[in-house]
Amino acid sequence: MLTVTHKNNTKPLNQITGFEMQEEVNGALTVSFTSFYVENNPGHELLQEESLLDVEGYEFRIKQLKESINRKSVTALSSYFDNSGVIQTEIYGGTRTLSEFVMFALTGTGWTFTIQGSLGSALIPNFGNDNAVKLIEQICAAFECEFQIMPGKQLIFAKQIGPDNDFQYRYRHNVKTISKSVDTSSMKMKITARGADGLEVKYTSPNASKFPHLGEAESVSDERFTIPENLLEYAKKQLNDYPQTTIKLDSVDVKERALGERVWLIYEPLNLEYQTRIMSKKSVLRNGKLVTATATIGNIVPRDLSDILTQQKVEIDENKKETRSRFEQTNDRITLEVETINESIATIDIKADNIILSVEAVERSVAAVDIKADSISFSVTQLGSRIYSAESQLTIQAGQISSKVSQTDYNGNTIASLINQSASNVSISAQSIDLLGITNVAESLFIGNSYRDSAVKSIQFRGNAGGVSISSAQLDDLTINAVNRLTLSANIIDFGSANVQGLYARFG
Incomplete structure (x- = not known):
């Protein structure tokens, strides 16, 4: 059922023609149709610019309207893109999970989301101070993931949207070609990648025997890579060893397929068998229900998302076997943390009036420096394997220096010594004070x-x-x-x- 809402007035549209709902993997979602001015079409009069349309729970905002004497031609965009007017002014950069970033981006929009699978964490510096739609694009670029607009103002995030049912399309068997495009101009079969300290890997495509004449691609290099396995994966991503293929199919072939679904394409003219996806779908209304009419399969993702942060994501993946880093940024704090797995963690916490530097080892020793506008504190804490702890601390203020050393044994007994020094006084507190060498006392000893x-x-x-x-x-x-x-x-x-x-x- 199709309804239109204008100024809190909602009515059905009963007399329309040429309805199409176009959906793409990159998140685009639009509808278009023509409505006629007849007696049993009560919603026709409500078709105005910026009116809302509801199609089986999908909500659209009219953006283009062409009107003649008895008809209106409409093009509407998903109301998700209304969020381009919602600005998140705060800064929420750093290393966070997908859920944390999306929750921040959608604050105040009325939209909800779900995440399919585990997508881990990613670094997005200076994240925020932009509209919600652009922030979602940045998130998808950083996590190398996709999102799909669903009914009820909901988003689904996944590494790749759509299922993998191992379905096969075979050229001239169950594929009725409406149009096809095959481009092999950028294909190569080999590539060399170079990393840091002379590291070099070579990769040869499984299709090399089919296309021996295509040769080797230009080598790539990135000195951030120090692990051969990671450099090899990077090389595979840089090599284009499949033809860029787009085939548009009719409704007989695609009515059961989902957007983004992985399907196998067997293409005899080039003796190829490789996995492609349902990249876009076009649905129509039949008996008031959405039905898939045509779809496009291929291996070219129609992405409009920014790719600025791709290199930063590669760098994080490169380091994940040895270290794990976290960068958290808000309006009033920047936190940098690097962890050597099962060994130590180093942290810098920077605020407007305070800087804290700390290092914590897995054996539970902690060293910290706390710098404020009016004081500097140094501390070291160690906890042994037999519940033994020791701590030392030095605090420097404008008018005072204080140092403390304490330890607690496994019986819970604590011994501490403390020295407080000001401009006019030095106070020493300890169980035992040893003065070695010549000691002079001026005037009186109390x-x-x-x-x-x-x-x-x-x-x-x-x-x-x-x-x-x-x-x-x-x-x-x-x-x-x-x-x-x-x-x-x-x-x-x-x-x-x-x-x-x-x-x-x-x-x-």
Whole structure:
């Protein structure tokens, strides 16, 4: 059933002729027909520029309208392309999944999507700040995938849309040719590809024995390739070893075939058997239902999508066996991450007021640098295999430097030392402080927090034969202990009002 909507008024179209719905693998979807002004065609009067058409759930926007006394000729484009007026102003670049990119691109459009198969992740730098239709084109170019417009304002994404039912078309058997085009001018049978550090691979097409005279294509080179298998796959993609073929079929041959479906073409004139696809379909309305009338099979994808990001996708594929990289970009943050599989991860996180650099090894050691406008922090953390952790950190601020080292053993006991340095003060906190070499103390040396501090305090002098100590066991008491002899040597020794008991002193 075909209906037309104009200014929230919807009516059916009953008297039309020449209806065709054209659908292509590259996402194009249009309808065209002629409507007549008769009594039982209530929707005719609603056919205006920018009116909406509904064809079995497919929605179209009228873009071309030719009108005469009693008829209107209409060409309409899928309403999906209304999304060219929806601008995503944010930046959402980086390494993300197909679902993440598409969800961002379709925000606010009212369109939904599904993904067939697993398409992994891809890098799209500076993604965003464009209309939704162009963003979808960028996504398909980066992921080397296709999309199909479906009824109910839905998109389907797949590596290749359409099924693979192993169906065969054979020239002059089940193919009634309406028109055909075969072009062998760009065919070659061999190619050489060169990568980095002298890496070189050669590829010969399986069709070389059929066309020995076609020879070798110009060599290709890309120094980003370091793995022979990846360079070989790259070489295969660069070689055109099949004729570019287009054959248009009638409805008897294609009514059961789906858009994008892989079909085998057996073409005796060139002794070839290779897989092609249903590249486009033309449907008509019969008894109010869409029926495929003609289709085009071939191996030439009618793509209008940008190919700018193809090389970036190749570079990611080249590195995937050794490393995995991620680049995430938003309006307020850029994150770069490189992971050596099962070994380490390095990350740089850049914000307007903060830069964080970190390296994490698989054995759970982490090194990080955090740079802010008013401070710089360095830290290293390591976790051993027996639940043992150690951490060190250095923080530099305009008026202070702070360093900390701590470790936790497998019993959960934590030992830490901390040094805080400012312009007027240095504070050292640790279980043990060793001062090696000559140590000078200017004016006064204070032991304890205050004059009221009653905690035990002592100074120990170590020696081979024993030791000497000066200690304060309680508030205002002082004890001097010597294992052997205690010598007081001075011109004047004043005991003041002290109660001296059992004192043996030698003077002079």
